[in-house]
Amino acid sequence: MTTESSPLTIAQLAELAGVSTATVSKVVNGRSEVSPETRAAVEELIRLHGYRRQRRRSTPTTLVELVFHALEGDYPVEITKGVADVARAHDLTVAISDLHHDHTTTQSWLDGVLRRRPTGVIAVFSGLTEAQHDQLIHREIPLVLLDPADAPARNIPSVGAGNWNGGLTATRHLLELGHRRIAIITGPDAALPSRARLDGYRTALDMAGLPADPALIARGDFLIEGGLAQAHHLLRLPDRPTAVFATNDGQAIGVYHAAHQLGLRIPDDLSVIGFDDLPSVRWTIPPLTTIRQPLTDMAAAATTMLLTLAHGDPLPQNRVELATELVIRASTAPPPA
Structure with a gap:
């Protein structure tokens, strides 16, 4: 028995x-x-x-599966660079999938992965259901989550950034410049990075003895269009903010457009800070102050973890979190007199 x-x-x-x-x-x-x-x-x-495999089994292909919740803007480009750098050093090819703004993979996508039998799977800002992860386990295909949208379950290895500390640092920078009416445009409520950045914002205000004004907390979606819409709402308040913390660079671009449309100058009338430090924000007018999350380094770390698992070796730690950093440019200044 x-x-x-x-x-x-x-x-x-x-x-x-x-x-x-x-x-x-x-x-x-x-x-x-x-x-x-x-x-x-x-x-x-x-x-x-459990399932006991026969000794004769197929060999993994020289392929790393990289799946994004969406292929838009600089974000996936920076991550792909990090994955490709490590993959190239190990003679591996990278296959890229797009979930079209969904945060969970479909069974049809997973069926394709199982047929291809890759060295491993990296899921970016997305994840797999428990049943789908079981299927990967049964085929001995390792999975690593990168910048996960939610807290990883069942000890799935993951790589992220210091989102809470980034939110704290961004808000502190504005407070140190003298701002007191500081608005925030969050990401989706369900997204773990968004919640952590909002918590950092609230903590910085609390440490400065300032209450978090609900009117200055706008629920965004990490998209330029969402940043534009929420900035219009915030900048039309009777007592409008003197600074806006956009919790990703895309939404910060939306704030720039809203300020221009309303005749406000950055940073003379309004300070703006973003989060990500994507390459394109160095060329905004004025260049954007932002929190740098090291996306390429995060991707390289996730790929290294994946290869460790593929070789059958244990990971030193299941969760890797890389530090964020304030990058000061010309979009933040003291509030208008």
């Missing part, structure tokens, strides 16, 4: 599930031509008992 300590073979799984060995093979190899009910039954048995 099998127990949880003795993983099952395909034949044993098939017997317990009441299906053919070919059907079980399709499930463990990520094939799509299996009914959802049968797939769920086999995967539940694997979760309970």
Whole structure:
């Protein structure tokens, strides 16, 4: 009789599930031509008992799967650079997928990954369901989350940035310049980086003895259009802010456009600070003060972790968090007299 300590073979799984060995093979190899009910039954048995692979198995391809929640702007370019640098050094190729603003992968995407059998998967600002992660585990395909949108579950390795400290530093910079009416445009409420940056903003105000005015907290979406819309709202308040902390550089660009449309000069009438330090913000007029998160270094760290796992070695730590840094340019100044 099998127990949880003795993983099952395909034949044993098939017997317990009441299906053919070919059907079980399709499930463990990520094939799509299996009914959802049968797939769920086999995967539940694997979760309970484990799966003992035959010694003869396919070799991983020289491929790193890199999946983005969206392929827009400089953000994915900077991350791809970091992944590609490490991959190139190990003679690996990078395959890129786009989830079109979704934060969870689809089963059809995962089926393709399982067929390609990559060295590993890096998911950027997105994640997999528990069942999908189980499928990767069963195929011995490691997964690392990069800049995850939510707290990683089940000890999935991840790489992120010091978002809370970045929010604190950005707000402190504005406070030190003399600003007291400081607005913030957040990212999506559900996004972990957004919540951490907002918490840093609130902490800086609290440390300065200032209450966080709910009227100055605008819910954004990390998009330029969202920054534009929320900045219009904030800058039309009767007691408008003298500074805006946009929690990513895209929204900061939106603030620039809103200020121009309303006849406000940056930084004479309004100070603006962003978050990311994407290459393009050095060329805004005026150049944007921002919090640098080292996206390329984060991506390189995630790829190194992935290769460590692919080689069967343990990670020194499951969570890596790289420091953020204030980059002062010309978009922040003391408030108008």
